[in-house]
Structures are given as structure tokens and as C-alpha cells.
Amino acid sequence: MPESSIKNWAVDDRPREKLLLKGYHALSNAELIAILINNGTKDKSAVDVSKSLLNAVDNDLQKLGKLSVKEILKLKVKGIGEAKAIAITAALELGLRRDVAAKKLNIVIHSRDVAAYLRAQFQYKQHEIFAVVYLNRANKIKHSEIVSEGGITGTVADPRIILKKALENDATSIILCHNHPSGSLKPSRADEELTKKINEAAAFFDIKVLDHIIVSEDGYYSFADEGLL
Template identity: 50%
Template sequence: MEDYQKRSIRQWAIEDRPREKLIQKGIGSLSNAELLAILIGSGSQKESAVDLSRKILHDAHNNLNELGKATIESLQKGYHGVGEAKAITIVAALELGRRRQLSSPVERPQIRKSEDVFALMHPTLADLPHEEFWILILNQANKVINRFNTSKGGIAGTVIDVRLIMEKALYQHASSLILCHNHPSGNRKPSQADISITKKLTEAGKILDIQVLDHLIVAENHYFSFADEGMM
């Protein structure tokens, strides 16, 4: 069998190529050398990017902290096939990893009651002269992992695309959703259209095992909660 070391990565089996392996099997399946190979992109005529990465890691005692001490100059001078651009990429990636370790986790707001939703969305919706419909995506702990504006309308209403909302919810691994929109008129009472879209999204969520917990209507400094009113 021909040795992979003598062949370019493009000649490898698809499942063995670092980028394709990442896509097919997930980032956790890649070794440090394979991850480094993705960063540098290519090796030299004598060795593949993966073999070059193995050599770089070997010289750093297979320790990423040691590799983090490498300079652009030492990488360029120490390895055939590592030019300035590749050396900069390696140094920048390791610095980014160091800064990640120093960063604090993002504090995600947790929704326990309708007042929490109102406090979160009131600054965004209260003073708008037109309607906007927003979706809050929650994880299993009822923490907001994302929120997005799904539509903007006029004074009297906005158009909602159920398929688009559920597509985004699935993509972001939502455990549950909260719907929220505003009434520029200041009237908290839900319209028939509000009731209808709530039912549609709730039914769609049941099929996909994504619970719609509430629908809040923000009207100036007040709000209406479908859940509080027993309408969910």
C-alpha cells in the first residue's frame, strides 16, 4: 500500500482528509495534528500538511502550551513549508485559544415568568412605530440561547413564516420557544391573527418536539401574556 506520507491530502480517502473528517464525524474526532493541518492548509512537496503538523507538535512535546510559545520567526526557520502566512495563522490561532480560556462564559438570561420576557424585550419593542415579531430560543434550562426578529410590518400587523421560524429553531437545537411582538397602538388585547399564529406555531412545535411556552404582546409599558391568561 502506498504510504499516505508520500501523497497529497487530496489523494487521501475522503474520510481521512481533515476538513471532510470534521464535517462528517465532528470536530472532536480530529487529532491536534489534523486541526493544525486545517489551519496551515498545505504542507510541502516532501510531506503533507498533517505530517508537517505532527513534526511541529512533536518538537513542542505534543503540548499546545509549549507550541503557544513559538514565534513567527521560529516557525518559519524551523520547518520547510511554513512561510510567514502559515506561521502567523498558527500563532494567531493559539493566541485566540489562550484568550478563550481567559474569557468568562456568556451569562444567558433565564426565563422563569412572563415578567422576565417583558424585561428582556421591552427595550427593543416598546417605542417602535411599527410591529415586529421576535422569537426567543431557549435551552432545557429555559435560558435564552438566541433571539431573532422574524418579521417587520406596518402599524396594523406583520407577516409570519412558520416554516422559517421552525427551521431556525431546529438549527439552533431549541428546547422551547417564546413568541413576542409589539402593538404600537398601545392596545394589549390580542387580535384574531395573533391567536391564529400562536396556535399554528404551537402545533408545529408539537410535531417537532419544541414547546412554545408563551406569546407576549408588548404595548408601551404593559404586556399581554398568552400563558398567564391560560391561552397556551
């Protein structure tokens, strides 16, 4: 058994025992991942394997959280096989869902509130997603869903589909949202033209476009806040 084996460490330095004794705040990212993968290799402890994995993604948990199981395996980190990659992606997905649940809204009051909710869902996606939030007269959210998904550089949203769903959900107002995988928050000319097109079409049905929000890892951009609606 190599000296680096967790079993040879002091009890309060082993990840699981350390968590029980000191709480999860006392653990490093590598130690938390080590608990997930359970064991290391013949030559490396689970913590050492976890450190190798983190080094492969520049110690960036956001970058790790974007990777699929296949993409983690492509990193070729010794000691990380399919089962461990699945455990890691599942844990990170739970973290994202927890964040979404914490920011879930029932009533929209400020753009920053709905932006936080939408950003939690879409900021880490590696392809562009266009979603719509449907609201009633009291600005209570009746429904929200992704209406189209595209590639890395863009997606196309059909105003007819958006308005059809608005009518089906008896919505009196809608909030448009899409992400920018590039990280840039600046709306493109296509973004501006699509917003104008949907806004004009919605007006014929007395449906108001309250906002169009662009989200990325760097924050959000609100058309309404910028006076573009």
C-alpha cells in the first residue's frame, strides 16, 4: 500500500472523516471529489487522482461542470474511469439543480430576479438555448420552457411557436431569454432584430414582451434595463 493511500493518513485528514469532524467547508475541492470517486489507483490516493483531474481543467469547477462523461474520459486522467466520471457529472448536475431550485421564482418583480433564475439554468450550456417565460397579468409565472436549441454560435426562435404557446398558456406577457456560450453579453444585431420582430408580433395579440435577457458565466444583459424594449 503506497504511503499516499488515504488509509495511512491521520484520521482527521481523510476526506470522509474530515467532513464528519470539521464539516464540508473544511474540505478542498479535491477532497470533495475524492469522496465521490471513493478510491484511487495503486500509486495514487483518491485525493491525488482528484487533483490530477482538477489540474486537467485548470482547477476550474465551472469548466469541469460543463463536461460530459465522454469529455471527462477524454482527459485521460489515470484512475478516472466511466463509473467515476458518471459519479462526478451527477454530483455537479445536482449542484446546478440545487442552484436553480434556490433561485426559482413565482412572481417576477425585477429583471435581476428572473435573470438569476434563468442564468442558473443556462449559463454553463455549451450550445445556445432560447427559452421563454410566460406570465399572467399579475406577473406570476404560468409556464417556462426551451423553445429552441442551436449550435455554439446561435439558435433560431420562431415567433409563431412562441406566441402559440403564449396563447395556450393564457399568458399576457412573456420574457425572452437565451444564453451566449462565448461568455459575451453584448446582443448581436440578430438578437435585436429577433426581439423587435417578436415584440411587434406579440402586440397584435395584446401580449407584452417584458424583457429579453441574455445570460452567460459573466452575468446577464437585460433589454428592458437598457431601454431597448
